Amino acid sequence: MSWFKRVRRGVTTSTKEKKETPEGLWYKCPSCKTIIPVMDHAANKYVCTSCGYHERIGSKEYFEVIFDDNAYTEINEGMHASDPLNFKDTKKYTDRLEDSIAKTGLNDAIATAHGLVDGEPLMIACMDFSFIGGSMGSVVGEKIARAIDFCIANNMPFMIISKSGGARMMEAAFSLMQMAKTSAKLTLLSKAKLPYLSLLTDPTTGGVTASYAMLGDMNIAEPGSLIGFAGPRVVKETIGKDLPKGFQTAEFVLEHGFLDKIVKRTELKAHLAQLLKLFKN
Amino acid sequence: MNYLDFEKPIAELYEQLEAAKKLGEKSKVDVTKTLADIEKKIEATRANIYDNLTPWQRVQVSRHPDRPYTLAYIDAISDGTFMELHGDRTVGDDKAMIGGWGSIDGRTVMFIGQQKGINTKMRQYRNFGMPNPEGYRKALRLMKMAEKFNKPVVTFIDTPGAYPGLEAEERGQGEAIARNLFEMVQLKVPVICIIIGEGASGGALGIAMGDKVMMLENTWYSVISPESCSSILWRSWDFKEQAATALKLTPEDMFKNKLIDGIIPEPLGGAHNNQEEMFKTVKSEIKKQLTKLSAQDPEKRIEKRIDKFCSMGVVVEG
Numbered sequence: 139m140s141w142f143k144r145v146r147r148g149v150t151t152s153t154k155e156k157k158e159t160p161e162g163l164w165y166k167c168p169s170c171k172t173i174i175p176v177m178d179h180a181a182n183k184y185v186c187t188s189c190g191y192h193e194r195i196g197s198k199e200y201f202e203v204i205f206d207d208n209a210y211t212e213i214n215e216g217m218h219a220s221d222p223l224n225f226k227d228t229k230k231y232t233d234r235l236e237d238s239i240a241k242t243g244l245n246d247a248i249a250t251a252h253g254l255v256d257g258e259p260l261m262i263a264c265m266d267f268s269f270i271g272g273s274m275g276s277v278v279g280e281k282i283a284r285a286i287d288f289c290i291a292n293n294m295p296f297m298i299i300s301k302s303g304g305a306r307m308m309e310a311a312f313s314l315m316q317m318a319k320t321s322a323k324l325t326l327l328s329k330a331k332l333p334y335l336s337l338l339t340d341p342t343t344g345g346v347t348a349s350y351a352m353l354g355d356m357n358i359a360e361p362g363s364l365i366g367f368a369g370p371r372v373v374k375e376t377i378g379k380d381l382p383k384g385f386q387t388a389e390f391v392l393e394h395g396f397l398d399k400i401v402k403r404t405e406l407k408a409h410l411a412q413l414l415k416l417f418k419n
Numbered sequence: 420m421n422y423l424d425f426e427k428p429i430a431e432l433y434e435q436l437e438a439a440k441k442l443g444e445k446s447k448v449d450v451t452k453t454l455a456d457i458e459k460k461i462e463a464t465r466a467n468i469y470d471n472l473t474p475w476q477r478v479q480v481s482r483h484p485d486r487p488y489t490l491a492y493i494d495a496i497s498d499g500t501f502m503e504l505h506g507d508r509t510v511g512d513d514k515a516m517i518g519g520w521g522s523i524d525g526r527t528v529m530f531i532g533q534q535k536g537i538n539t540k541m542r543q544y545r546n547f548g549m550p551n552p553e554g555y556r557k558a559l560r561l562m563k564m565a566e567k568f569n570k571p572v573v574t575f576i577d578t579p580g581a582y583p584g585l586e587a588e589e590r591g592q593g594e595a596i597a598r599n600l601f602e603m604v605q606l607k608v609p610v611i612c613i614i615i616g617e618g619a620s621g622g623a624l625g626i627a628m629g630d631k632v633m634m635l636e637n638t639w640y641s642v643i644s645p646e647s648c649s650s651i652l653w654r655s656w657d658f659k660e661q662a663a664t665a666l667k668l669t670p671e672d673m674f675k676n677k678l679i680d681g682i683i684p685e686p687l688g689g690a691h692n693n694q695e696e697m698f699k700t701v702k703s704e705i706k707k708q709l710t711k712l713s714a715q716d717p718e719k720r721i722e723k724r725i726d727k728f729c730s731m732g733v734v735v736e737g
């Protein structure tokens with residue numbers, strides 16, 4: 139047993155585990171290897187205090203980072219995936235779902251909740267990468283659609299926090315059509331003149347990038363996040379060369395004109411609050 | 420003619436037919452009956468093969484080298500009136516995505532579609548039907564122009580996917596497709612989309628947000644190709660047949676799952692076996708749908724289109 143909490147780069151510990159972390163445990167930054175108490179790490183919004191590395195976190199942590207007093211109301215919490223295609227690869231989709239639910243304590247790859255941000259109401263749909271790679275299937279699409287309905291009915295701004303490898307293959311064309319569905323719903327939010335903020339976090343790729351993640355009135359990203367349509371491995375295979383340094387990072391995407399801003403997670407809440415007030419007044 | 424592996428029995432019968440013809444010419448033996456018998460056998464064999472295609476074979480037919488591509492449909496349907504337009508007005512002209520004005524029996528339509536090449540050289544030129552972001556932006560520019568002049572949009576989908584290149588990423592492939600989904604679903608004019616070959620993922624959907632989305636009988640439409648699905652989920656390229664079945668990518672499955680609006684039958688032996696008949700069927704289907712859609716109030720039509728896409732998906736309530 140090591141005396142610090144091991145966190146493999148790219149894999150966050152489960153939400154459950156994190157919540158129950160007793161004082162006295164340690165976090166080791168996978169980037170600069172600095173070791174600090176988990177409590178301090180959490181207090182710094184899960185950003186390394188020494189190198190600024192943004193740990194991948196889940197919806198519960200994002201809600202905690204953003205909503206006033208960590209108070210929020212989750213909607214459609216119990217919705218979970220069906221298996222409309224009776225899909226089986228090396229494993230049955232239903233088994234994969236069961237395992238993921240057991241492992242993560244989540245029902246699918248997204249949570250939708252509304253609360254206050256410095257007193258301003260906001261609905262957030264936040265993806266969970268720990269649930270089948272944050273893949274977008276029918277539940278992700280439906281929860282986003284219902285969150286948008288809620289925003290229109292309650293005149294509330296909307297934010298999606300993307301963190302996804304793309305569409306969920308086990309729902310095949312149903313997953314593909316969630317790109318169509320979410321984009322179609324966003325036209326209604328737009329018509330209602332309600333702000334839509336898209337926060338792209340590490341990683342945001344595939345069908346999520348090619349639909350709601352890129353459709354924000356403002357597209358914001360966390361520093362260093364991988365953002366792209368095709369994954370880096372596929373691009374590398376296509377061009378048959380090594381990729382340039384920094385390719386498909388948030389900084390690269392900002393430089394090419396597809397983001398408005400890169401915001402550190404430690405400053406995220408303040409930025410959102412300011413933005414919401416600017417939109418309102 | 421090119422023959423797919425499962426079409427080999429047909430190819431062999433054609434060889435027999437040729438041999439019998441030659442024999443007749445050389446030896447003055449009356450081969451009339453033999454020829455008729457073989458021809459009958461060819462049709463029966465073709466019918467038998469095509470009535471029992473597996474999903475993977477369907478995918479193979481959708482990529483048949485003799486299959487007509489977008490420009491062939493447009494040229495036939497618009498009876499030579501097609502005027503191709505070029506460029507996205509920002510970066511360049513994408514050869515994998517074509518579009519322009521054309522007339523269907525006197526009615527002006529904006530045609531758009533991915534274009535594959537008809538030979539080795541043209542396949543390169545067309546980038547194998549894989550558009551870059553400027554292709555999607557050209558498509559959107561043309562759709563917006565159609566909207567401005569109140570002309571319907573007809574798109575032909577035939578792509579192995581949006582191009583996953585370095586420059587495509589630099590120029591925002593994801594944003595380009597996303598923008599098309601968002602704009603196309605609220606276009607004020609009727610939009611008809613026909614999958615004529617491969618409907619691979621976001622690259623296909625980027626021009627497929629229509630009032631009527633239809634698939635030709637021997638095509639596929641899904642989130643990923645069977646080969647890539649096999650490589651990711653099975654971690655091997657050897658499970659493409661299983662993947663094709665698991666993905667439920669055939670027109671029948673897509674229609675059953677309410678993810679498309681209709682299926683257009685192909686001539687016996689596939690679109691390539693009788694191109695003229697295929698063009699005629701597609702033309703009459705477009706005309707039929709245009710008449711229906713044009714009669715609807717534009718606001719209602721948009722509402723219906725949005726509702727249709729918003730109803731897609733299956734979940735279990737908590």
Ligand SMILES: [Zn+2]
Nearest residue numbers: 167170186189
């Ligand atoms: Zn660090």
